[in-house]
Amino acid sequence: MICSAGDDGTVRLWDSRRRYCVKTFNNKYQVTAVCFNEKGDNIISGGIDNHIKIWDLKHGEVTVEMKGHVDTVTCLALSPDGNFVLSNSMDNTVRMWDVRPFAPANRCLKAFVGAQHNFEKNLIRCSWSPQGTKVVCGSADRMVLRLGHVIQEAAFITSRTFREC
Numbered sequence: 001m002i003c004s005a006g007d008d009g010t011v012r013l014w015d016s017r018r019r020y021c022v023k024t025f026n027n028k029y030q031v032t033a034v035c036f037n038e039k040g041d042n043i044i045s046g047g048i049d050n051h052i053k054i055w056d057l058k059h060g061e062v063t064v065e066m067k068g069h070v071d072t073v074t075c076l077a078l079s080p081d082g083n084f085v086l087s088n089s090m091d092n093t094v095r096m097w098d099v100r101p102f103a104p105a106n107r108c109l110k111a112f113v114g115a116q117h118n119f120e121k122n123l124i125r126c127s128w129s130p131q132g133t134k135v136v137c138g139s140a141d142r143m144v145l146r147l148g149h150v151i152q153e154a155a156f157i158t159s160r161t162f163r164e165c
């Protein structure tokens with residue numbers, strides 16, 4: 001299975017063997033980033049509405065909507081353990097969200113600051129280290145930033161900072 005985001009405001013689930021769309025989820029605004037959760041029973045999406053949504057594949061509806069960004073979400077990356085998702089946004093932040101089923105109401109755990117976006121408004125990526133302990137992202141100033149450790153609160157690699165959500 002493959003998921004895709006669309007300028008037409010849809011999130012689509014595709015069967016890669018048969019090469020057709022299995023299910024379509026309609027969003028009000030354009031969707032710019034998608035990923036599966038760890039079990040593959042949900043799709044996580046973000047777009048120009050600045051919200052991150054968790055879509056239930058079985059029921060075809062949004063089960064969780066996470067708010068915090070103030071500009072377009074450009075990338076979503078699931079952590080290696082499947083408990084968290086990173087979101088990069090044109091508001092120059094990378095946020096870490098708790099996507100476990102019974103997480104607290106405020107799912108935004110950290111907001112990393114320093115990943116620049118510019119007038120070109122490119123879809124800049126973010127990613128986890130293989131162990132899930134560090135966060136990296138691209139930046140419009142042509143740099144790749146190691147934003148810091150997500151496990152140890154005080155140990156940060158660069159001058160980039162984070163703040164609690």
